[in-house]
Amino acid sequence: MKLTWLDSNSWLIELAGKRILLDPWLVGSLVFGNLSWLFKGEKNASRPIPEKIDLILLSQGLEDHAHPPTLKQLDRNIPVVASPNAARVVRELGYLQVTALAHGETFTLAHQIEIKAVPGSPIGxxxxxxxxxxxDLENGQTIYYEPHGYxxxxxxxxxxxxxxxTPIIDLKIPLLGSVIKGQQSALEVCKWLQPQVIVPTAAGGDITFEGLLMSVLRAEGSVETFRALLAKNHLSTRAIEPKPGEAFEVELEKRAVSL
Structure with a gap:
C-alpha cells in the first residue's frame, strides 16, 4: 500500500496494483459558490496530475471534494465512484462511468478492491x-477514510x-462549534477500529487560505499532541505525518484475511 497526500483532502491511493484518486483538488483555486471573499484556497506549488488513474473516488459533492476545475482536467472515461451528491456533479461534467453509492452499498474494482460507502459528514x-x-481482496488490507471527522x-x-x-486537528468557529472534528473524534475511531496507522487529512498542506472565514476559524491540536493521546490511552496506533506530494509506503503487519 502506497499513499500520496496531494494537500487538503486529496489523495492518491495505490492499493492492489490500482491507482485511486480521492477527492482531488489539483488545479486552480478552491472557492465555495464563487464567494472568494468568504474563502479562497491557493496551492503554493503546482504538481502534475497523476497519470494512469484507475478510479476517481469522491466522498462529497462540495467543491473541496468534487472540485470542478480539477474534474474538468481529468479524462471523462475514468470510472467514478461517488456519493449521490458528488455523482450529480460529475455526471453534469460529462463523466461516462459513474457509480453512486448510498450508505452500506459496495463497488468492486477489477475484482481486486472492494469499496464500501459508510455514513460520513452531515451537510445541512x-x-x-x-x-x-x-x-484489498487478496491480502485483506483495509483503509477507512472520512474527511471531516464524523x-x-x-x-x-x-x-x-x-x-x-481522517482529521486529527480540530477546526472550530467560536460560538458555532467544529467545522472539522479532530483530536477526540480521531481518538474514538482509533478505539473502535484499532488501526495500525492513522494519517491526518484536511488541515495543513502547502496551501495559502484567505477570506473572511479564515479570520474566525481556529485550529486546535497537532500530530504530536495526538500521539500523546494515543499513548495515554494505551493504543499502539502509529500517527504518520505525510509530506505533500511525497509518496510513502505504509508498513503493515499481516493480519488474517477474513473470508
Missing part, C-alpha cells in the same frame, strides 16, 4: 455524505482496519 439538516472503507458507530462492525485517513 437532511444530507449525510460518504466515508469509505477500501479493502464517524458512525456502525463502523465498529468493520474492526480491525489497518489504516485510517
Amino acid at each position: 439538516p437532511q444530507l449525510v455524505e460518504n466515508g469509505y472503507l477500501l479493502k 464517524h458512525s458507530p456502525a463502523l465498529k462492525a468493520n474492526a480491525p482496519v489497518d489504516v485510517v485517513i
Whole structure:
C-alpha cells in the first residue's frame, strides 16, 4: 500500500496494483459558490496530475471534494465512484462511468478492491455524505477514510482496519462549534477500529487560505499532541505525518484475511 497526500483532502491511493484518486483538488483555486471573499484556497506549488488513474473516488459533492476545475482536467472515461451528491456533479461534467453509492452499498474494482460507502459528514439538516472503507481482496488490507471527522458507530462492525485517513486537528468557529472534528473524534475511531496507522487529512498542506472565514476559524491540536493521546490511552496506533506530494509506503503487519 502506497499513499500520496496531494494537500487538503486529496489523495492518491495505490492499493492492489490500482491507482485511486480521492477527492482531488489539483488545479486552480478552491472557492465555495464563487464567494472568494468568504474563502479562497491557493496551492503554493503546482504538481502534475497523476497519470494512469484507475478510479476517481469522491466522498462529497462540495467543491473541496468534487472540485470542478480539477474534474474538468481529468479524462471523462475514468470510472467514478461517488456519493449521490458528488455523482450529480460529475455526471453534469460529462463523466461516462459513474457509480453512486448510498450508505452500506459496495463497488468492486477489477475484482481486486472492494469499496464500501459508510455514513460520513452531515451537510445541512437532511444530507449525510460518504466515508469509505477500501479493502484489498487478496491480502485483506483495509483503509477507512472520512474527511471531516464524523464517524458512525456502525463502523465498529468493520474492526480491525489497518489504516485510517481522517482529521486529527480540530477546526472550530467560536460560538458555532467544529467545522472539522479532530483530536477526540480521531481518538474514538482509533478505539473502535484499532488501526495500525492513522494519517491526518484536511488541515495543513502547502496551501495559502484567505477570506473572511479564515479570520474566525481556529485550529486546535497537532500530530504530536495526538500521539500523546494515543499513548495515554494505551493504543499502539502509529500517527504518520505525510509530506505533500511525497509518496510513502505504509508498513503493515499481516493480519488474517477474513473470508
